[in-house]
Amino acid sequence: MTHDHGTPPVRVGVLGAASIAWRRVVPAMTACPDVDVVAVASRDPRRARRFADRFGCAAVTGYEALLERTDIEAVYVPLPAALHHTWAARALAAGRHVLIEKPMATTAEEARELTALAESRGLVLRENFMFLHHPRHRAVTELLRDGRIGRLRMLHASFCVPPLPPDDIRYTLGLGGGALLDTGVYPLRTAVHFLGRGLRVTGATLRTRPRDGLDLSGQVLLAADSGVLASLDFGFEHGYGARYALWGDRARLTADQTVSPPAELRTQLRIEEQDREERLLLPPADQFLACVTEFAAAIRGPVASRGTGRDPWHADAVATLELVDAVRERAVRVPCEGDGPQNA
Template structure:
């Protein structure tokens, strides 16, 4: 292997988000495959604090970071509504792009970015960390081996408690809402495990008076007839799990989307008279994501089948989001209705 192939990917960070501060940038600094060169955000004060914490340069603004010749790729963690704008600017500036999920607010934005990456010969990835955890390949192998019998149903959920009132995910104009923030995870898990061609048979969204969705459910159908029920929201005790049901067994995966690096997954296979537990090695899915992104850039095969498949998957994921939004029955909440509808017990 040549020295150039082993050189760390020189990365710039666009955005000073919470997830960048808490998770992605600390891991990027520690990863030998990546060198964090510079950071830029909308707040000069936050940018300076990030630069000091992570030992990199602070740029005056996002545009100036894209002009740096020593930045080969960018990690984008701006508000969701700005993902498309800055990813497109980065691609036009010749930078490879790792963008926080979702890639945009709809499939049109995803398709535009995928086409631009293909035309420019650049790598475009969403930072869906869970896709890089080996527990999901293990689950898929059990299905392929016939351990569940004939697969008929998938249940998947990613739900979190209510957020602080000033959280940006409650701002509609910034791409807020539960579907774009947490709903994309179970939707993408269904893509991963059930394959291409998923359709949305129905959906429900609980929405505030301003239209922002707080939670929801959707029913998907695969071309082979497997049903997938996905649940997501900002109104629940924490849940991050999925199960796959066949006619002979059910497989359960807990901590499916955000397992800590030291966590050893335990997958449970339940048959009629037998339960089997598979304890898997711990894996750092964020490091795997960053390393794979760097490796894809170094391979340089952006016109190949693998990168084309990844671009199609990015667009297909947002197609599902659009379909959920299109067919969803919207249930207004937040106006006292919950109190009025709550059972009174004795009456």
């Protein structure tokens, strides 16, 4: 998207000096002509200053102080999951558009409250699932629509990463830690993306830390209203892997590196039939830049489209967290004695 010089860039404040903001999102914002990063807030003045020095913006101590600034119209929230609802609600109440790290909240009820608040105030609220902005997934949708793999029967999706550093906040139960809310929401969101919102959890297993029940990995089985089945894997205990496969009655389509492919990478899709295999090479794409560009476009787009209660991004965020809630309720928990950091 080229910047319309008659439209000023969206003035954004970053609420929290998180790693994902430093590595991925704020660099994408500074590369986007439609966004102007005005300030970064942290409870630690040194962290705020480090961001400010790198990205050429103001350093703010404390999150409330950021929301009090009059030169910010949108807020990016990369805080731990348990803080998403509180600070997104405060930002929306302060009249700011919000881009919030995934998942939008820790429960479907929290997500419903946030989407209702955004709609009631005519504000843009987006969940930062960056992978959905990679054009490869549109290509997959078109192949499905064209019948390339026949009638869809199954979806398999996985996102697993190696164990995290012992002091990582994702090992802290009180901050919304655990694999389900971190890596698990990716395959769940993939299922919602391709199969729609009418999904039921038909089975789930979570490997948990005995001393506090924190989930370190898991599996989920889903059934769509259409009869398509899905099996999902996620966790903090594996060699890195991020992929999905859509299996039809004619062929199987597989995509690898589905969560955060490098912007310069030419991604590929593999289509396997009984007696032949086809590989489709797709052009590189920067999903991080595409995500922040879309957020800015939604803010600068028609205000009349907001507050309708029909925003598909909102509905999909709620549907994904409804699945999270159902997994928590239905999961068989398998204690994994001795696994996971002991000093987290």
